[in-house]
Amino acid sequence: MKSIIAAGTLAFVLAAPAAQAQGSAPLLDLTLYGQLERWLGAGRLDLQNLYTRRPGDDSLDFHAAVDGRGTTFTLMQVSNAGGDSWLVGGYNPQSWSSVDGWHVTERSWQRTAFIFNYTDPRVWRQVASDDVLPSRGARQTYNVPDHGPTFGAGPDLLVNDRLDTALSWQVSYGLLEGETEGRSIIDLSSGGRLFRVDALEMYSVSVVPEPANAAMLAAGLGVLGWAGMRRRRRLRAG
Structure with a gap:
């Protein structure tokens, strides 16, 4: 039986090395901009920065900046103790919230969120409802005050309340080919490794009319x- 970690139990137990101060250069550049457009497939995008983590910020600062602001991209630079670094993130088609708990998407047409690894390019989209376990992909995001941006029931991608630690345990989001359930989208490891969050940014998403x-x-x-x-x-x- 595969294990599933409930996202709601993790906010106060995640501890990784202290996050470094976020650099002045934004994570979003023109190359990543184009890749996000291709992954979303909705046409030309207008991405506006809603939030950039500052020293001392926590999940309440994240929610104050992004809750109720519509669709977003989450971008984060994470690293391990060995100095390896990855740029990962996710697309949330619904507004973030600090009071909704799980955003549950029962039907396949509602399951348009995805998470990604830009460093080792891969995209994991919500598992469709025709899966052998229809409810597997239903939990899109987790929305409570003591969590940063959190995708999926694994949690597939989670940032803790101090915005300094990330965890990935892929369950609700899957690849089109190959089975990676239970692995991290960051380094494909299993067992729930923790990663330091070195930078975190949130961008609003709107489609530019042709x-x-x-x-x-x-x-x-x-x-x-x-x-x-x-x-x-x-x-x-x-």
């Missing part, structure tokens, strides 16, 4: 404005 669509929208608004003006002139004339 030029043709934008032109059609502007034309439509122009027609509506013209029709409204004619209506007002008739009323004044009458």
Whole structure:
């Protein structure tokens, strides 16, 4: 039987080496920007920084910055005691919250979140409801005040309350080919290794309208404005 760690039990027991001060350069650059666009597959994206971890921040600071702000990308730089480093993160199509608990997605069409490793490029998407265990991919994110961004029931990717430690135990999110349940998306290890969070950033996600669509929208608004003006002139004339 495969073990599942309940996310709600982890906030006060995770302890890794103290996080280093976050560097001045943002994690998001043009190359990563393009990769996120391709992974999401929704067209051109406008990504705006909502939160960058500062010294002394905790999960309450994270929630104050991002709760109720719509869809987001989480980006984090993590490392191990040997000095190896990875850039990982996740896409959350729902707003983060500190009071909702689990965001449960019962049907496959709702399961659009994904987590990723950018350093060793892989993407894990929510397991569809036609899996042998339909509920496996249902738990999208965990939303409580004493957790940072937390994806899946493994937890598949978790940041603790001090925003300095990450854990990955893949369960709710899976690869299209190959079975990796129970492994870390960070280094593919098993057993629940802890990693130091060296940088954490959150970005809002919006789709940039294509030029043709934008032109059609502007034309439509122009027609509506013209029709409204004619209506007002008739009323004044009458």
